[in-house]
Amino acid sequence: MELSETLPLLLGLAWLLPLASFVLIVFFGPRMGRGGYYAAYLATAAIMASFALSVVALAGWLAAHPLTAAAHGAHAAAASAAVSGDWYSLGEFGPLRITIGYYIDSLTLAMFCMVTLVASCIHVYSFGYMHGELSDVIDTLAPLANGQPVRRRGRFCRFFQYLSLFCFSMLGLVVAGNVAMVFVFWELVGICSYLLIGFWHERKSASNAANKAFIVNRVGDFGMIIGLMVLWTGMGTFSFGDYQTVNAKGDTVTKPGIFSQVRPGPNHRLQVPNGMVKMAARREIEKIAAHAPTINGDLPLRRASAAMMTWAAVKKWRAQGYGYGLLVVAGLGIFCGCVGKSAQFPLHVWLPDAMEGPTPVSALIHAATMVAAGVYLVGRFYPVFTPEVLLVIACVGCITLFLAATIALTATDIKRVLAYSTVSQLGFMMLALGLGGWLAGMFHLLTHAFFKSLLFLCSGSVIHSCGTNEMPRMGGLRKKMPYTATTMLIGCLAIAGAGLPGTVVGLSGFFSKDYIVAQDLSFWGANPRLGGPLYCAALIGAGMTAFYMFRLWYMTFAGQPRDEAVHHHAHESPRGMTVPLMILALLAVVAAWNVPGTNFGIEPLLTQAQPAGTAEGLAHGRMWPNVTVPAEHLSHSPAIHARAEWAAFGTALLGFLLATVLYGLRKWDPEDVRRTFAPLHRFLVHKWWFDELYALVFVRPVLRLSGWVAILDKQGLDWLADNSARAVAAVARLDDWIDRIFVDAPVNLTARWTYAFALRLRVLQTGNIRQYVLWLAAGAVALFVLMSLYWNYAVAGI
Amino acid sequence: MNLLAQPVGLPHYLVVSAILFVCGVVCMATKRNMLGVLMGIELVLNGANLNFVAFGSPMLRAGPSDGLGLDGQLIALFVIVLAAAEAAVALAIALNFYHTHATVDVDRGEELKG
Numbered sequence: 001m002e003l004s005e006t007l008p009l010l011l012g013l014a015w016l017l018p019l020a021s022f023v024l025i026v027f028f029g030p031r032m033g034r035g036g037y038y039a040a041y042l043a044t045a046a047i048m049a050s051f052a053l054s055v056v057a058l059a060g061w062l063a064a065h066p067l068t069a070a071a072h073g074a075h076a077a078a079a080s081a082a083v084s085g086d087w088y089s090l091g092e093f094g095p096l097r098i099t100i101g102y103y104i105d106s107l108t109l110a111m112f113c114m115v116t117l118v119a120s121c122i123h124v125y126s127f128g129y130m131h132g133e134l135s136d137v138i139d140t141l142a143p144l145a146n147g148q149p150v151r152r153r154g155r156f157c158r159f160f161q162y163l164s165l166f167c168f169s170m171l172g173l174v175v176a177g178n179v180a181m182v183f184v185f186w187e188l189v190g191i192c193s194y195l196l197i198g199f200w201h202e203r204k205s206a207s208n209a210a211n212k213a214f215i216v217n218r219v220g221d222f223g224m225i226i227g228l229m230v231l232w233t234g235m236g237t238f239s240f241g242d243y244q245t246v247n248a249k250g251d252t253v254t255k256p257g258i259f260s261q262v263r264p265g266p267n268h269r270l271q272v273p274n275g276m277v278k279m280a281a282r283r284e285i286e287k288i289a290a291h292a293p294t295i296n297g298d299l300p301l302r303r304a305s306a307a308m309m310t311w312a313a314v315k316k317w318r319a320q321g322y323g324y325g326l327l328v329v330a331g332l333g334i335f336c337g338c339v340g341k342s343a344q345f346p347l348h349v350w351l352p353d354a355m356e357g358p359t360p361v362s363a364l365i366h367a368a369t370m371v372a373a374g375v376y377l378v379g380r381f382y383p384v385f386t387p388e389v390l391l392v393i394a395c396v397g398c399i400t401l402f403l404a405a406t407i408a409l410t411a412t413d414i415k416r417v418l419a420y421s422t423v424s425q426l427g428f429m430m431l432a433l434g435l436g437g438w439l440a441g442m443f444h445l446l447t448h449a450f451f452k453s454l455l456f457l458c459s460g461s462v463i464h465s466c467g468t469n470e471m472p473r474m475g476g477l478r479k480k481m482p483y484t485a486t487t488m489l490i491g492c493l494a495i496a497g498a499g500l501p502g503t504v505v506g507l508s509g510f511f512s513k514d515y516i517v518a519q520d521l522s523f524w525g526a527n528p529r530l531g532g533p534l535y536c537a538a539l540i541g542a543g544m545t546a547f548y549m550f551r552l553w554y555m556t557f558a559g560q561p562r563d564e565a566v567h568h569h570a571h572e573s574p575r576g577m578t579v580p581l582m583i584l585a586l587l588a589v590v591a592a593w594n595v596p597g598t599n600f601g602i603e604p605l606l607t608q609a610q611p612a613g614t615a616e617g618l619a620h621g622r623m624w625p626n627v628t629v630p631a632e633h634l635s636h637s638p639a640i641h642a643r644a645e646w647a648a649f650g651t652a653l654l655g656f657l658l659a660t661v662l663y664g665l666r667k668w669d670p671e672d673v674r675r676t677f678a679p680l681h682r683f684l685v686h687k688w689w690f691d692e693l694y695a696l697v698f699v700r701p702v703l704r705l706s707g708w709v710a711i712l713d714k715q716g717l718d719w720l721a722d723n724s725a726r727a728v729a730a731v732a733r734l735d736d737w738i739d740r741i742f743v744d745a746p747v748n749l750t751a752r753w754t755y756a757f758a759l760r761l762r763v764l765q766t767g768n769i770r771q772y773v774l775w776l777a778a779g780a781v782a783l784f785v786l787m788s789l790y791w792n793y794a795v796a797g798i
Numbered sequence: 799m800n801l802l803a804q805p806v807g808l809p810h811y812l813v814v815s816a817i818l819f820v821c822g823v824v825c826m827a828t829k830r831n832m833l834g835v836l837m838g839i840e841l842v843l844n845g846a847n848l849n850f851v852a853f854g855s856p857m858l859r860a861g862p863s864d865g866l867g868l869d870g871q872l873i874a875l876f877v878i879v880l881a882a883a884e885a886a887v888a889l890a891i892a893l894n895f896y897h898t899h900a901t902v903d904v905d906r907g908e909e910l911k912g
Contacts (some may be wrong), residue, residue, distance in 0.1 A: 746835070765911055767910060767911030769826075770830075773827040777823050
C-alpha cells in the first residue's frame with residue numbers, strides 16, 4: 001500500500017482507540033472488577049496500542065522520507081511532504097466543506113509518538129497514584145455544611161475514562177486536517193481539562209479552579225473564532241493542505257488549502273491571499289463593476305470584463321497593502337486562542353490554579369500535552385503569520401516567561417512551582433516561535449513534554465507519600481525516596497539545561513534551550529533596538545529556571561526534615577509509579593540526542609516538518625517595516641551559537657549556585673533575603689497581583705452587574721411572571737364557574753329528567769307477552785277509532 | 799244489509815278474515831304455551847293474507863284495474879314466505895327457550911322485565 005493510505009489508517013486507528021476505551025468505560029466501567037479496577041487496564045492498553053501504531057507509522061514515514069543530516073536551510077523552499085486528505089465529509093454547504101480530515105507530516109508523527117508515550121507512562125503511574133479511589137473516599141478537604149468531611153464513592157474508573165477521552169481529543173487535535181476540526185478538538189481537550197481539574201469537585205477550590213480554567217479559555221477562544229472567521233471569508237476553506245473537490249461541471253479539481261494560498265510555490269514567500277485582497281478592496285471592485293465597458297447592455301459580457309479587470313488589479317492592490325490587515329487579524333486571532341490554551345500572559349492565571357486536579361492530570365494535560373497544544377497550533381499555523389504577528393507572539397512569550405519565572409521563585413506549593421515553570425517554558429517556546437525559531441520552539445515543546453511530565457510525576461510521588469503540597473514541611477526526603485529524588489534531579493538538570501557548552505554533551509533541555517537563546521541572539525543582531533530586552537529577559541528567565549528548580553529540589557529532598565510527622569509518614573512510592581519515572585528520566589536525558597550512528601532524532605525529524613518557506617525568515621512587514629525576523633539557520637552559525645551556549649550556561653549556572661548557597665548549603669538564610677526584599681517578595685507571592693487585578697477589573701464588576709440583573713429579575717420579571725400567572729388562575733376560576741352554572745347544569749338537568757322518565761317507563765316492560773299483545777291490539781283499535789273519528793276526505797287530501 | 803242474503807262477495811271474505819284475525823289475536827293473548835302463541839301469529843297472518851287475496855281477486859273487484867291486477871296475490875305470496883321464515887326463527891327460539899327453562903311457558907321468560 002501507498003504511504004498516503006497506510007499513514008491515515010494507522011494514525012486514525014491510534015486516534016480512535018482511546019475513544020473506544022472511553023466509550024467502553026462509560027458503559028461498563030463500574031462493572032469492570034472491584035471499583036472499576038480493570039478499566040485502568042483497558043485505558044492503558046488502548047493508549048499503549050496507540051503508541052505502538054504511532055511508532056509503526058513513524059517507521060513507515062522514515063522509510064519513505066529518510067532523514068538527512070541537519071541541512072539547515074538547504075531544503076527550506078521545498079514543498080512539505082505532508083499527507084493530507086479527508087476521512088469523512090460531514091457536509092458541503094456551498095463552498096464550505098466540513099470534514100474530518102488529516103494533515104500528517106513528521107511534526108504530526110513526532111507529536112503522536114510524544115503524546116502517546118507520555119500518556120502511556122502516566123496511565124501506568126496513575127494505577128498507583130489513584131488507588132485510593134478504588135474504595136469509598138472520605139475527603140477531609142471538602143467539608144460539608146456541618147463540618148463533617150464528605151463521604152463519597154471512589155472514582156477510579158471515571159478518572160481513566162476522562163484520561164481516555166483526553167487522549168482521543170488531543171490526538172484528534174494533532175492529526176486534524178482543517179481548522180474547524182482543530183477548533184472542535186481544541187474545545188474537547190478544554191472540556192477534558194475542565195472535568196479533570198474539577199475531579200474532586202466537592203472541594204470548593206477545585207470547582208473554582210475548573211471554572212476559572214474554562215472561562216479564561218473562553219476569552220482566548222473568542223479571539224480564535226474571530227481568526228477563523230477571517231480565514232474562512234478570506235480563503236474560502238478551512239483545510240490546511242490542498243484538497244480535491246467536485247466543481248459545478250462535475251469535474252474533480254484540486255483547490256489550494258490555507259498553506260498554499262498564503263505561501264504559493266515555487267518560492268513559498270508569504271503573500272496575502274487573493275480572497276483577502278478582494279475582500280479588502282471590495283469598494284474598488286464595485287467601482288470597476290460600475291464602470292466596466294459594455295456593448296449594447298450585454299450584462300454577462302460586462303460581468304466577465306469586470307472580473308478580468310479585477311483579476312488584473314489584484315496584484316496591484318496586494319502591492320498597495322490591501323488585505324494585509326486581515327492576514328494580521330487572522331494570525332492574531334489564532335494566536336489569541338493559543339494564548340488561552342497555553343496560559344500565556346495575560347491569560348496565564350488559570351494554569352497554576354489548575355493544579356487542583358490529580359497530579360497525573362497535571363503532568364499529562366497541564367504540562368506535557370494540552371497546554372503545549374497552543375504552541376503546536378502556532379507552529380502549525382506558522383506559514384500564516386506576518387512579521388507583526390510574530391513580534392506580538394515573541395513579546396507575549398517573553399513577558400510570560402519572565403513573569404512566570406519570577407512568581408515561581410517564591411511559590412512554596414511544589415505543584416505551583418512546577419505550574420509556573422510550565423508557563424515560563426511555554427513562554428520560551430512562544431518567544432522562540434515569534435523570533436523565527438520554528439525548530440527551536442517545536443524542539444523545546446517536545447523535550448519539555450518529557451522532562452516536565454517527569455517533574456510533575458515526581459512531585460506527585462512526593463505528594464502521595466507526604467500528604468502535603470507545601471515544600472516548607474518537607475525536606476530530607478532524599479534517603480526515604482531515593483528513586484524519586486534521583487529522577488527528579490535529572491528532571492531539574494534537564495529543565496535547567498545542564499550540559500557542557502562547546503560539546504555535544506548535555507541533557508535534552510540543554511539543546512532546545514540553546515536553540516532558543518541562539519535564535520534570540522540572532523534576532524538581536526538583526527534588530528538592535530528590539531532584540532536586547534527580549535534577549536536579556538530570556539537569559540534571566542533561564543537563570544531563574546535553574547534557581548527555582550533547584551530550590552524546589554533542595555527544599556524537598558535535601559537538608560534536614562522540617563516536619564517530623566510528614567517525614568515519618570513518607571515512603572518510596574510503589575514500583576508501578578517509579579518505573580514510569582525512570583522511563584521519563586531516561587527520555588529527559590536522551591530526547592534531544594540522535595540515535596548513535598544514524599541521523600534519526602527529534603531535531604532532524606522536526607527539520608523535515610518545517611513549513612515550506614518559513615525557514616528563510618521574514619522582513620519588511622507592512623505595519624512595522626523595521627522588524628526583521630532572521631532565518632533560523634543563521635542562529636546555527638558557530639559564532640552566534642557558541643555565544644548563546646555560553647550565555648545560557650552561565651546564567652543557568654549562576655541560578656544553580658545561588659539556589660545551592662541559599663537552600664542547599666544554607667550559607668545564607670533565605671529568611672534574611674526575604675526580609676531584605678520584603679516588598680518585592682510580597683509582590684511575587686501575590687503573583688504580581690494579577691488575580692486581584694482581574695478580580696477588581698473583571699470579576700467584581702461582572703458580579704455586581706449580575707447582582708443588579710438578579711434584583712431586576714426577582715423584583716421585575718419574576719413579579720410580572722408571578723402576577724400574570726395569578727391573573728390567569730383567576731380567569732380560569734371564573735371560566736370554571738361559568739362552565740358549571742351555564743353549561744354543565746342544563747346538560748345535567750336534561751340527563752336527570754331523562755333518567756327519571758325512563759325509571760317510570762320501565763314498569764311497562766313487564767315481561768308478559770300476553771300483555772304486550774293486548775297493548776298491541778288495544779293500540780291498533782285505538783288507532784282505528786281515531787282514524788274513523790278524524791280521517792276524512794279533507795285530511796286525506798282527496 | 800244482511801250479508802247472509804247477499805251472494806258471496808268481498809264483504810264475506812272480509813268478515814271471515816276479521817274473525818280469523820281476532821281469533822289469532824285472542825289466541826296470542828291468552829295462550830301460555832309458546833307454540834300456541836305461534837299458532838295465533840299464523841292465524842293473524844293468514845287473516846291478513848285473506849284480505850290481500852280478496853282485494854286482489856279480479857272476480858271480486860268492482861271495476862276494471864289497470865295493469866295485471868296481481869298486486870294482492872303478490873303480497874300474499876310474500877307474506878307466506880315471510881311467515882315461513884318467521885316460523886323457522888320463532889321455532890328455533892322456542893327450542894332454545896325450552897333448553898334453558900325446561901318449559902315452553904312464556905310467562906316464565908320474564909328475566910328482563912323492568
